[in-house]
Amino acid sequence: MPALTRPAPFHLLLAFASGGLLTLMVDFNGLVALHAGPFYSSWVAHGTGTVAALIFLGVLRLASRDDGKTDTPQKPRAPLWAYLGGVSGAVTVMLTSHTVNTALALSGTLALGLAGQVLFSLAADRWGLLGMQVRIPGLRDFSALALIFAGSMIIIFGQG
Amino acid sequence: MTLAILYALLAGVLVSLSRQINGRLSLSTSALTASFWNHIVGLAVLTVLGLALGGLWPQGALDAPWHAYLGGTMGVIFVASGSWLIARIGAVNTAMLVIGGQMVSGVLLDLVRGAQDNIVTSVVGVAMIIAGMSLTQKR
Numbered sequence: 132m133p134a135l136t137r138p139a140p141f142h143l144l145l146a147f148a149s150g151g152l153l154t155l156m157v158d159f160n161g162l163v164a165l166h167a168g169p170f171y172s173s174w175v176a177h178g179t180g181t182v183a184a185l186i187f188l189g190v191l192r193l194a195s196r197d198d199g200k201t202d203t204p205q206k207p208r209a210p211l212w213a214y215l216g217g218v219s220g221a222v223t224v225m226l227t228s229h230t231v232n233t234a235l236a237l238s239g240t241l242a243l244g245l246a247g248q249v250l251f252s253l254a255a256d257r258w259g260l261l262g263m264q265v266r267i268p269g270l271r272d273f274s275a276l277a278l279i280f281a282g283s284m285i286i287i288f289g290q291g
Numbered sequence: 292m293t294l295a296i297l298y299a300l301l302a303g304v305l306v307s308l309s310r311q312i313n314g315r316l317s318l319s320t321s322a323l324t325a326s327f328w329n330h331i332v333g334l335a336v337l338t339v340l341g342l343a344l345g346g347l348w349p350q351g352a353l354d355a356p357w358h359a360y361l362g363g364t365m366g367v368i369f370v371a372s373g374s375w376l377i378a379r380i381g382a383v384n385t386a387m388l389v390i391g392g393q394m395v396s397g398v399l400l401d402l403v404r405g406a407q408d409n410i411v412t413s414v415v416g417v418a419m420i421i422a423g424m425s426l427t428q429k430r
Contacts, residue, residue, distance in 0.1 A: 136379065145376060150388070150391060152365050159359045160363075163355045166351040170340075171352060177334035180326075180364060209319035216325070217328065217331070217334075218336050219308050230299040244302050247306070249303075252382035255307065261315050282416040286412065286417070289416065
């Protein structure tokens, strides 16, 4: 298991870029949903994603075809539940496509969604939930969290 | 309304829960393999639900512009990078940095499209996010 560290600039850039990718992804999936509904949009994204992942894995395998000379250390086996991350993603879509049509609208759904992520992540790090490492958040983490969360709220509720 | 609030909170919890689970799988396999399982299992669940409830192939299924169907491929990269990051910098850091990137890029996208209603609050929000992100950095 890699040791947990504070984010280095590379981690920050990767995470920031993946947040940007998420913005585009939500936009693209929203465009499919506009034509054919949120359920179909999520289904087709999971289907095309499965095919894309297979292609990526195939390309990586071809690129790194090793001749059996390198010994890779044996990794611990994954428990069966570790394959079920996709279930919670599938349920998320159904919840949010419902809540955006209530009085919460998009801004309320986004804001509460961020709050849910923050709360769960704090617990996940604090107790090393689901086989991950414990990482007790300190003052610096809480300050960063407060700034990012408050900044997000100002952006979300400042519109309109 | 109370139910809607619970649902919206739960949706956020599930986003982090799935990143935690995929992160665990990536420790035994690789981040890309974890992303593959995330997508194929999600596809199976949604297919069963769609067959049971109907509406798997609605009208307009192929009417969106072609590039809109690239969302799934982006999702693969997104899940793989999240699984890789969470094993290295933890759940809170990953969530914060991804949220920061999502909010700032959202502001930029709205700006490009001329859909930015309130530039002042957006600038203040982005400044706070950048300050928070720089606090997470190694000294």
